[in-house]
Amino acid sequence: MMFAAAAAALIVAIFLGLIRxxxxxxxxxxILAGNMIGTMTVILIAVHGFLxxxxxxxxxxxxxxxxxxxxxxxxxxxFRFKDLGHAGTDKGREEVEDDA
Amino acid sequence: xxxxxxxxxxxxxxxxxxxxxxxxIGVIRLPEVFTRSHAAGMVDTFGTALxxxxxxFQAGGFNLxxxxxxxxxxxxxxxxxxxxxxxxxxxxxxxxKPLAEDGSNLEGxxxxxGEK
Amino acid sequence: xxxSISLWVFLYVFWFLLSGHTEPLLLGFGAISCAVVVFIAYxxxxxxxxxxxxxxxxxxxxxxxxxxxxxxKSNIDVAKVILSPKLNISPVMFKTKANxxxxxxxxxxxxSITLTPGTVTLGLEDGILEIHALTIEGAKGVLSGEMDRRxxxxxxxxxxxxx
Numbered sequence: 001m002m003f004a005a006a007a008a009a010l011i012v013a014i015f016l017g018l019i020r021x022x023x024x025x026x027x028x029x030x031i032l033a034g035n036m037i038g039t040m041t042v043i044l045i046a047v048h049g050f051l052x053x054x055x056x057x058x059x060x061x062x063x064x065x066x067x068x069x070x071x072x073x074x075x076x077x078x079f080r081f082k083d084l085g086h087a088g089t090d091k092g093r094e095e096v097e098d099d100a
Numbered sequence: 101x102x103x104x105x106x107x108x109x110x111x112x113x114x115x116x117x118x119x120x121x122x123x124x125i126g127v128i129r130l131p132e133v134f135t136r137s138h139a140a141g142m143v144d145t146f147g148t149a150l151x152x153x154x155x156x157f158q159a160g161g162f163n164l165x166x167x168x169x170x171x172x173x174x175x176x177x178x179x180x181x182x183x184x185x186x187x188x189x190x191x192x193x194x195x196x197k198p199l200a201e202d203g204s205n206l207e208g209x210x211x212x213x214g215e216k
Numbered sequence: 217x218x219x220s221i222s223l224w225v226f227l228y229v230f231w232f233l234l235s236g237h238t239e240p241l242l243l244g245f246g247a248i249s250c251a252v253v254v255f256i257a258y259x260x261x262x263x264x265x266x267x268x269x270x271x272x273x274x275x276x277x278x279x280x281x282x283x284x285x286x287x288x289k290s291n292i293d294v295a296k297v298i299l300s301p302k303l304n305i306s307p308v309m310f311k312t313k314a315n316x317x318x319x320x321x322x323x324x325x326x327x328s329i330t331l332t333p334g335t336v337t338l339g340l341e342d343g344i345l346e347i348h349a350l351t352i353e354g355a356k357g358v359l360s361g362e363m364d365r366r367x368x369x370x371x372x373x374x375x376x377x378x379x
Contacts, residue, residue: 006113006116006117006151009121010120012121012124013121013123016124016125016128017127019128020127020136028187028191028194029133029136032127032136032137033127035184036123036124036143036144039144039148039176040148042148042172042176043147043148043152046151050155050158055165055168058165058168059234062168062171062175065176065179069175069179069182072183072186072187073182076183076186076190079190079194080194119291122299123298125299126294126298129298130303130305134307135305135350137336138294138333138334138335138336139294139298141330141331141336142294142295142333145287145331146333164233167233177331180331181326181330182327184330184336185326185330185337185338188336188338192338198309201308201309202308202310
């Protein structure tokens with residue numbers, strides 16, 4: 001019962017996050033909403049594991065937490081440097097700021 | 101003993117759900133990306149930590165389920181500041197002007213050389 | 217070499233906690249896969265002193281307890297601000313000086329500030345932190361410098377030990 005309550009609250013919160021991702025207005029608002037939805041999905045997977053009585057779901061939650069972090073950093077790097085293979089050094093940052 | 105654990109779980113899970121919802125409402129209500137990141141940080145730290153704490157009481161003693169919950173909690177605890185810092189820094193570098201007053205006159209704030 | 221062995225032991229414990237298997241065959245497979253990971257890390261030349269983090273000490277645990285209490289307090293403050301009907305935010309940006317002498321301490325301080333809701337670090341250059349705060353009370357909380365002092369206290373011993 002308590003797991004169902006937590007799952008319901010998380011689903012409502014994810015829906016609110018989707019509204020923010022739809023409204024924008026900047027790309028960073030959408031990335032922020034996406035990151036928040038990802039964090040809540042990690043918890044939702046863990047709660048679902050308890051709800052269904054299958055603790056193996058915690059492994060999936062752990063992997064999803066890793067993917068969510070790497071994904072957020074990769075998207076930010078892409079929009080920052082316009083190149084995922086960029087070294088991301090201080091020199092590169094100056095070049096990007098010069099271009100802007 | 102199970103009774104006490106159930107009550108503690110209920111308390112932590114309900115409090116965590118409330119904080120997750122408040123954080124999501126904050127992301128909708130607050131005006132721009134820098135203030136919204138505070139609300140998202142609230143979801144990342146406190147909401148998830150409380151729900152995980154509530155789940156830990158239902159893990160049934162010291163076993164691998166508890167260890168994995170602790171691992172998820174630790175991981176979110178260490179990565180959440182990194183991703184929110186990367187986000188606001190990228191937004192600032194992209195030229196977003198924060199809706200904020202200049203606080204350099206506050207007591208104890210660091211002043212650039214040359215300023216009074 | 218010591219770093220490689222320490223990394224292997226850490227990886228093996230992590231593998232065991234994730235898998236939970238105790239059959240000798242699977243334990244052997246785990247040992248071999250950890251050894252392969254250590255070998256790849258050695259080839260990539262990413263094994264450094266952070267693979268064997270002897271510079272971190274247990275003195276950080278009381279700091280974490282204090283930090284958790286601060287996070288709870290500031291969460292309640294931010295929740296009040298969000299739920300107040302008039303949304304009385306007073307966002308403010310300022311700079312402050314981190315008094316830690318080395319980068320690790322400064323990073324711990326900056327991450328602690330970001331972890332506390334209501335304040336987020338925008339930049340860290342040459343020990344000067346740029347901070348965005350949701351309310352002016354939160355900004356005053358950072359400027360009172362208590363967190364700075366506590367991080368200095370935690371890091372003081374470790375930095376002395378390291379040098």
